[in-house]
Amino acid sequence: MQTLLQNALAGKQRAVARLITQVENNTPTAQQALAQLHAHTGQAHIIGITGAPGSGKSTLVNELAKEFRRREQTVAIVAVDPSSPFSGGAVLGDRIRMQDLVSDKGIFVRSMASRGNLGGLAMTTTNVTSVLDAVGYDVILIETVGAGQSEVDIASTAQTTLVIEAPGMGDDVQSIKAGILEIGDILVVNKADKPEARRTIKALQAMLQLGHSTKTLHHGTLVESQAVVDSAGWEVPVQPVTSLTGEGVADLVTHIEQHAVWLKNTGNLALHRQAQFEKQIRTLLQAQVWHSLVGPDLEAVLADVTARTLSPQAAVAVLLSRLAG
Ligand SMILES: Nc1nc2c(ncn2[C@@H]2O[C@H](COP(=O)(O)OP(=O)(O)O)[C@@H](O)[C@H]2O)c(=O)[nH]1
Ligand SMILES: [Mg+2]
Numbered sequence: 001m002q003t004l005l006q007n008a009l010a011g012k013q014r015a016v017a018r019l020i021t022q023v024e025n026n027t028p029t030a031q032q033a034l035a036q037l038h039a040h041t042g043q044a045h046i047i048g049i050t051g052a053p054g055s056g057k058s059t060l061v062n063e064l065a066k067e068f069r070r071r072e073q074t075v076a077i078v079a080v081d082p083s084s085p086f087s088g089g090a091v092l093g094d095r096i097r098m099q100d101l102v103s104d105k106g107i108f109v110r111s112m113a114s115r116g117n118l119g120g121l122a123m124t125t126t127n128v129t130s131v132l133d134a135v136g137y138d139v140i141l142i143e144t145v146g147a148g149q150s151e152v153d154i155a156s157t158a159q160t161t162l163v164i165e166a167p168g169m170g171d172d173v174q175s176i177k178a179g180i181l182e183i184g185d186i187l188v189v190n191k192a193d194k195p196e197a198r199r200t201i202k203a204l205q206a207m208l209q210l211g212h213s214t215k216t217l218h219h220g221t222l223v224e225s226q227a228v229v230d231s232a233g234w235e236v237p238v239q240p241v242t243s244l245t246g247e248g249v250a251d252l253v254t255h256i257e258q259h260a261v262w263l264k265n266t267g268n269l270a271l272h273r274q275a276q277f278e279k280q281i282r283t284l285l286q287a288q289v290w291h292s293l294v295g296p297d298l299e300a301v302l303a304d305v306t307a308r309t310l311s312p313q314a315a316v317a318v319l320l321s322r323l324a325g
Helices: 002-009 013-024 028-040 057-070 095-102 121-134 149-155 197-208 249-266 268-306 312-324
Strands: 045-051 075-080 107-111 139-145 160-165 186-189 216-218 221-224 238-240
Touching: 002 013, 002 028, 002 121, 013 028, 013 107, 013 121, 028 121, 045 057, 045 149, 045 249, 057 075, 057 139, 057 249, 075 121, 121 139, 121 149, 121 268, 139 149, 160 249, 186 197, 186 249, 197 238, 238 249, 249 268, 268 312
Parallel strands: 045 139, 045 160, 075 107, 075 139, 160 186, 186 238
Antiparallel strands: 216 221
């Protein structure tokens, strides 16, 4: 395990990939490795990209990766799509464009196994992200399908969350329907090359704006003003992009970088991290306490509770009393 860790920390992509497989399988080795890697984490900027299937997330992630590379940042991409497991090299939407990336040592691409993740998909994603952070990727892009609670959980791993909307997918604004609009730090209207995009932008702005002014960058210049100020004081921008051509992507990355600076300067980054660690410690503690206390006696306890000779409350008291003994 030490060699694997050393190789991963030295940036060897094979070792990183093998370590991630361990993490996905939630092996004891993985837990030990994560414990050792913890001190090395905390440097990466973690960005979540979520939105309806077909909104263009993978195409955008591809372009974002290229733009961050232009800015001399190393990039790791984690694609989480429980509904459609990837096969072979088809990790991103477009295989051909993908070839621009695969030869670049500053980019690491991983699609998460969709099969039963023992620790839960959100926890596994958090752990995979920690590995990538520890081994030194500057930027981590997490692509998830925006379809409800598990996306919200995964998005909570990210420091900056992009909600992707695209025109031509029905009358409704998809992210509102899915209940994920609120988690967006930046709202992205992809497929801005389509004429209907204007309506989507307007619809989002109408949804969001409460009379506050918003920043929309176009070739680095402010062109529109509409946005919402979220509870913590960040103005959520609405950014049009055309991922097919890369148009608007540089402006989007500028917004992302501004959000990173804002997070740091306001102390929100520290708060976010604390909340993440609290959740992680709680999950680990619950699992261990459950495992060590309940384990072999579960059936007997359940039988008594089912027979109404023991209440669930009394069962907990009995089980907990063993901790002291
Ligand atoms: N017209 C147009 N099509 C796009 C754009 N971005 C992505 N697409 C297309 O939308 C489809 C879905 O893209 P994909 O990235 O796989 O979406 P995902 O399911 O959200 O990951 C593909 O056919 C893309 O070529 C864009 O900016 N403009
Ligand atoms: Mg995709």
